[in-house]
Amino acid sequence: MRTPEQVVRAFCAEVSSRDASTVRELFHPDAVFHDPPKQPQRGREEVLSGLAAIFTRFEVVTFEIRHLAAAGEVVLTERVDWLGTKERAAPVPVMGTFEIRDGLIHQWRDYFDQNFATALIQGDQPAG
Amino acid sequence: MRTPEQVVRAFCAEVSSRDASTVRELFHPDAVFHDPPKQPQRGREEVLSGLAAIFTRFEVVTFEIRHLAAAGEVVLTERVDWLGTKERAAPVPVMGTFEIRDGLIHQWRDYFDQNFATALIQGDQPAG
Numbered sequence: 526m527r528t529p530e531q532v533v534r535a536f537c538a539e540v541s542s543r544d545a546s547t548v549r550e551l552f553h554p555d556a557v558f559h560d561p562p563k564q565p566q567r568g569r570e571e572v573l574s575g576l577a578a579i580f581t582r583f584e585v586v587t588f589e590i591r592h593l594a595a596a597g598e599v600v601l602t603e604r605v606d607w608l609g610t611k612e613r614a615a616p617v618p619v620m621g622t623f624e625i626r627d628g629l630i631h632q633w634r635d636y637f638d639q640n641f642a643t644a645l646i647q648g649d650q651p652a653g
Numbered sequence: 654m655r656t657p658e659q660v661v662r663a664f665c666a667e668v669s670s671r672d673a674s675t676v677r678e679l680f681h682p683d684a685v686f687h688d689p690p691k692q693p694q695r696g697r698e699e700v701l702s703g704l705a706a707i708f709t710r711f712e713v714v715t716f717e718i719r720h721l722a723a724a725g726e727v728v729l730t731e732r733v734d735w736l737g738t739k740e741r742a743a744p745v746p747v748m749g750t751f752e753i754r755d756g757l758i759h760q761w762r763d764y765f766d767q768n769f770a771t772a773l774i775q776g777d778q779p780a781g
Binding site for chain 2: 641
């Protein structure tokens with residue numbers, strides 16, 4: 526079985542495929558995704574639906590890990606999530622917490638500024 | 654010398670004192686604070702001025718650590734930052750990265766939704 530760190534590194538690598546069926550195997554059936562201002566997405570199917578919408582919307586989805594540290598089953602990440610087209614992808618600064626259960630992602634919480642992310646993606650905001 | 658984890662735990666504990674001179678000893682002279690949508694605060698004096706403004710504005714400043722994990726000199730935190738009065742403090746969901754140099758905080762980056770934090774602090778938004 527993969528370590529918690531390996532699960533999260535595999536997930537961050539596999540989102541680039543933009544294939545929900547590929548990342549599906551990494552999620553626990555009771556998985557929950559939450560970015561605090563919004564309502565949580567509960568259950569693997571709902572989480573994967575949310576990911577599928579991102580995969581449809583963006584031609585490029587790359588989770589670049591700046592830093593990662595694990596404590597037991599909890600893995601904390603600092604990332605740059607690149608979202609956009611092949612010509613222009615926006616670097617969205619994000620931190621995320623993953624809680625692993627039975628070698629699968631059970632809880633996933635992402636932290637970022639929603640307005641800043643939107644402005645970066647729309648190209649209204651310089652990336653600096 | 655404190656470990657990187659000990660430095661960050663000490664900082665998160667000491668902010669409750671709301672005394673910039675107490676937390677000062679934990680910052681490197683070249684410290685930088687950054688929450689991505691805003692301009693970075695550069696140098697210990699500027700970072701401490703920012704903290705002093707928070708200490709003046711809020712009667713309660715408590716950094717509650719939900720999860721913490723260290724990888725070498727880098728310490729990642731998932732926190733609830735309680736900000737407000739003794740009667741009503743808002744629980745702001747935050748993640749933060751701390752990079753330690755010479756046993757002192759050299760880089761500090763916080764990630765949260767600015768509008769959500771403002772709404773929580775103003776009491777416009779339920780904490781759920």
